[in-house]
Amino acid sequence: DAGITQSPRHKVTETGTPVTLRCHQTENHRYMYWYRQDPGHGLRLIHYSYGVKDTDKGEVSDGYSVSRSKTEDFLLTLESATSSQTSVYFCAISELKENYGYTFGSGTRLTVV
Amino acid sequence: SQQGEEDPxxxxxxEGENATMNCSYKTSINNLQWYRQNSGRGLVHLILIRSNEREKHSGRLRVTLDTSKKSSSLLITASRAADTASYFCATDDIGANNLFFGTGTRLTVIP
Known part of the structure; x- marks a missing residue:
């Protein structure tokens, strides 16, 4: 997707290991979000950021942390991966949500074995 | 949950028929948005309708919003095989800092 990239696209990891997913944008948007998508649950917000070093929790934040040291990068870390964190993770960016929609990355499919 | 619910x-x-999908939500909103997701891809923003609007058009898309019933509908006219995808509504709730997404409608358009 134009202006936003996620890496890696796919990852398999073992239970108990730390994992970091990266979201990079070239749009200079203020807001960045991490969602997870699971069957039957739609998209659920994990964490979001409203500026450099400004982050807040979403509805499913347990077991996840984030960092945003630069406008363009938003990192999601699974501190100790569990099988329940097997999911597809999407990053999104936006300016003012009152006026504009989100732009989503292509997603990271994470499998915890 | 603050999530919207899509139906069906x-x-x-x-192909050529119209497709209608509905979204119901529970809260007061600033706007409601519709997104499309093709298999294995990220979501793509289709249209945004504000709480003071009742209907909006974009190409073959028509969206309605009834805030008294807390519901919205997305109509795709003259459907094409390329419209096959999942469609999600998302609400921008008053006082919230993020969008809340529904669980989606899976649309299949048969050629």
Missing amino acids: QALSIQ
């Missing part, structure tokens, strides 16, 4: 969960139609 799945819809299968012939």
Whole structure:
């Protein structure tokens, strides 16, 4: 997707290991979000950021942390991966949500074995 | 949960027919948005309708919003096979800092 990239696209990891997913944008948007998508649950917000070093929790934040040291990068870390964190993770960016929609990355499919 | 709910969960139609999917939500909103997701891809923003608007058009898309019933509908006219995708509504709730997404309608358009 134009202006936003996620890496890696796919990852398999073992239970108990730390994992970091990266979201990079070239749009200079203020807001960045991490969602997870699971069957039957739609998209659920994990964490979001409203500026450099400004982050807040979403509805499913347990077991996840984030960092945003630069406008363009938003990192999601699974501190100790569990099988329940097997999911597809999407990053999104936006300016003012009152006026504009989100732009989503292509997603990271994470499998915890 | 603040999530919206789409109805139906799945819809299968012939090419050329119209497709209608509905979204119900529970809160007061600033706006409601519709997104499309092709298999294995990220979501793509389709249209945004504000709480003071009742209807909006974009190409073959028509969106309505009834804030008294807390519901919205997305109509795709003259469907094409390329419209096959999942469609999600998302609400921008008053006082919230993020969008809340529904669980989606899976649309299949048969050529």
